[in-house]
Amino acid sequence: MKGIERMERFYRRTRSSKKKNQDKKVxxxxxxxxxxxxxxxxxxxxxxxxxxxxxFFIKVDSKGPVFFKQIRFGLNSKPFIIYKFRSMVINAPVKANQDFDDIKSHLTKVGFFIRKFSIDEWPQLWNVLKGDMSIIGPRALADTDRIVLNLRKQNGADKVRPGITGLAQIHGRNNITDQKKAFFDAEYAENLSAINDLKIIFKTIVLVLGRKGIFKDGQ
Structure with a gap:
């Protein structure tokens, strides 16, 4: 009898898992x-x-293009070109935000303002419309974040489209380790649902209004 009960529990868990995966895919x-x-x-x-x-203000404020374009890695780790408003001077070093000792010294006047209110992210809506990205998902990262990108391949977080905001962004953004970023990305991919997306959107609005996590602590 115990063996039969164990088998029944196993089949119930299997059916539940299959249904969850089907719902997630839909x-x-x-x-x-x-x-x-x-x-x-x-x-x-x-x-x-x-x-x-x-x-207009970006163009008047400093030399350089209006838009910042860079190769990022998205669904199934495939590269695409991301679009953002340029917030840095044109000779700024190319590296991950958290690797700057003083990122503010490389920002233009308009760039500091649009970073402060996350306005520089707006052009990514074009990437969403094109299908490169989603509104909610793991952060679209460049090759400068190779550690996180490799961890995503291992934990399956690259199986969903990257987003303008996501679970890692509402848990510290530039103030958490690469390992924690990858952990939150994998958790999001594993528990993908409309409810979780709504929670992330709400939390993002709160953080943007409070201007939290935009710069690394100490900057």
Whole structure:
């Protein structure tokens, strides 16, 4: 009897796990993707005029292009070009944000303002609309964050599209270790759901309004 009970518990867990994976796939491949396209399009329309003003001020404030473009790694670790408002001087060193001793010394005046309120992230809505990214997901990282990228391959966090904000961002952003970033990324991919995405959006709004975690502690 005990053997039969164990087998029944095993089959119940297996069915539960399969259902969870199916629900996750449906949400990720249909609902989440559809919502990403819809909201990114709406936000690009709403923010079109403000983005024109930001572009003007960036151009007037310092030499260099309006947009910062860089190769990042997304779904299944495939590379794509990310778009952000340029916030740094054109001769700033190319390295991860947390590796700067004093990142503010490399920011332009307008760049400091748009970083402070996360406005530099707005052009990534174009990446979402293109399908390179999602609104919620692991941070889209460059080759300068190779440690985290390698950990994502190992823990399966690269199986979801990167996002403008995500679980790691609301748990410290630039103030947590590479290992913790990869851990939160894997946790997000494993527990992908609409409820978790809504929680992350709410927490992100709170953090942006409070301007927390934008710069590494001590900067």
């Amino acid at each position: 949400y990720r491949n249909f609902f989440k993707y559809s919502l990403d396209i819809f909201f990114s399009l709406i936000m690009l329309i709403i923010l079109f005029i403000p983005m024109l003003f930001i572009s």
